[in-house]
Amino acid sequence: MQGEHPIRAQVLVAGGGPVGMLVAAELAAYGVDTVLLEPRTEVSDQPKATTLHARAVQSLARRGHMPGPARPAYGPEPASSAFHFAGLPGLTITAPPHEPEPVLKCAQADLERHLESRARTAGARILRGHRVTDVEQDGSGVRGTAEGPQGSAVLRADYVVGADGARSTVRTRSGIESDTVPATVSALMGTVTLADSGDLPKGWHRTPRGWIVAKHDGDRTHLRTLNCAGPHEDRRSPVTLDELRDEVAHIAGRDIAMHSPHWLSRFSDFARLARTFGRGRVFLVGDAAHVHFPIGGQGLSTGVLDALNLSWKLAHAVHGTAGPGLLDSYDAERRPLARRVIDGTLAQLALMRPGPEAEALRTVFTGLLTAESGSGHLSGLISAQDTVLPDPTGAGGPAAGTYLANTALGTPDGDTDVIRLLHDGRPHLLLLGEKADRHREASRAWAGILHTVEVRPTPAVPYEAVLLRPDGHLAWVPGDGELGQVLTAYFEPGAPATAG
Known part of the structure; x- marks a missing residue:
């Protein structure tokens, strides 16, 4: 196997999903020599995350990363978007005046392409077809290895950011341990063509046996199922059309004909939270740091906020302008918020389980959602607009840690x-x-x-x-x-x- 030339950078980013691309775009814009390694040779169009919530949208706008028009018009009145909590309608999320819409629908693949373009334009080196296989810290930085098109390559960087997903090599090879919550439910996802789209209308469908979420896109339908009877026997076994068809029929209580499957996959409510988001010169962002059940569409937003919190601090560390505790503040600020998201998704899943107690809870929460009017606790839990960061100095004054609304x-x-x-x-x-x-x-x-x-x-x-x-x-x-x-x-x- 022919070896490649050593790959050297001030910061090496492992993983090129939207969160990793955002880190690379930010660091390169700060003048940091940045290399991003991504195993996939091209962006995957597999349906994944499609939602960005208010605080992530607002923060992307402040850094000029919003997809679409460079300067959309932000109206003088508060903007509101309808959303859900645990599949229950009635949640309203409201952004302050002069801010973007509080819920942005954007396919993960489109966001990844957009941020990759920005990263390349800013000067980041994006190396697709390269997988990080090992990282190890020493006295002067981080060294490691990667597998690429020409064989193995040696890595050398001042810092490494692991954005390499739930099975993060950076996390495991750096010895960062995690707290986990085992899977208790099984869920399937797939894009199919229904023989009759009227058999399964758009929206959330709940029965005594579980949930089906349907979204129609032309002649295709995106399906997600939730079965609370127990986890998958084999989490990594491929999903077949017959399995998805049988699961939909079981939950719906009737056969629903479907064909032409695309992007079939399985997931669960397994949750993971790394015990630290930074160790020495290695940092974790996005799914490498935290994984949770995807109810509420908060995973992508949480990763975006990780990236924006870490990047400016890491840039100052590279340039020698960071204060003594600046990098430590990344874990102190972001890890408790990731814990909050995990707790929130576990609470939503509890509301979605079958049984008379959960039915009573859903009735209570339906009333709470109606009463919140867009600015209550549940809205803040989903949108992250109620976030107040800890004041690391104790001298920041009464507003320290709050977010300055656009004005x-x-x-x-x-x-x-x-x-x-x-x-x-x-x-x-x-x-x-x-x-x-x-x-x-x-x-x-x-x-x-x-x-x-x-x-x-x-x-x-x-x-x-x-x-x-x-x-x-x-x-x-x-x-x-x-x-x-x-x-x-x-x-x-x-x-x-x-x-x-």
Whole structure:
């Protein structure tokens, strides 16, 4: 077997799904030498995730990664989208004014292509047909191996990001252990042609024997089934058309003729949460870090938020501008939120199980969904819009960790808004009003990192100054803590800027 030349990079990303491509696009935009290795030679069009929820959509918009028009119009009124909770209709998810629609439907394959294009344009090297087989940390970085078209290759990087899915090689070879929840249900997914599409109307169908979800796309129908009687005997055995047909008939209580199968697969409610999202110079994002039952469509959104949280921190670490605990904050901020998603999906599955107790719970939750009006706990649980990150300094002030909603901002260089301001990927110090000049002086040692912007006072930002992280969360507002104390925790002073 002929060996390849060594593959060297400042950051190596293992896995080229949408989450891995987003990490590569972000890092390359920050000027980080980035290589992404992906076993597939081309994007798979197999139906997978199709939903991005509000906080992920808002965060992608702030970094300029939204698929579709470069600058869609975000209306002045709150935008609402109908969704479900555990298959129950009535959940409304509402985004604040001037934000994108709170639920974006986008096929995973289309998002992957979009982000791969952005990653390549930014300068990332995307090596398809390459599978990472081993990683090992040493005193100066991470070394490993990969299998590619020409045989084995040696890897060398300062950092490695594992975006290589639920069976992550990076996670296992790095010795990162996980907490798991065993499978208790069986589920099938497939795209077929129904002999009569009227046999199974679009939507969620519940019977005493389980659930069927049907979505029609031209002459094809995307089917998902849920059987709570127990897990698959062999999780990895191929699914046949006969198995899917029999399962649909069992749940529906009648035969439904189907043919021409595509993309048949099986899944379950097995859940995994890595015990740390970062160890030394190795980090995990997306399914490599957390796996859960796909009810609620939160998996892709959670991975997107992982990628956006980690990438700017990792870029500062590569450039030598990260504060002492900046990389550690990735695990501290993202792992509890992944735990929350797993707990939420387990709760939804409990509502979907058969039995009189679950039926009573569904009745109660149907009333709760109606009463929430788009801004309650369940809406926040699904959309992640209620996320408040921990303040690593204790000096960030009363709003530290909250997300700054999009709003118009008047500056000496013209009118802008929060979304457009964050496209450059830098932390921003917003100075609002005459009393804010003292904060400019306090931040002078970080002038090469910060984008300091004078902003006309606005009721939407009720502070004389704010320190805004590149991911849209507030790091500091005036309070008992000093700006310099927070900047010291996040960034090294006196360093050159990193462009986004």
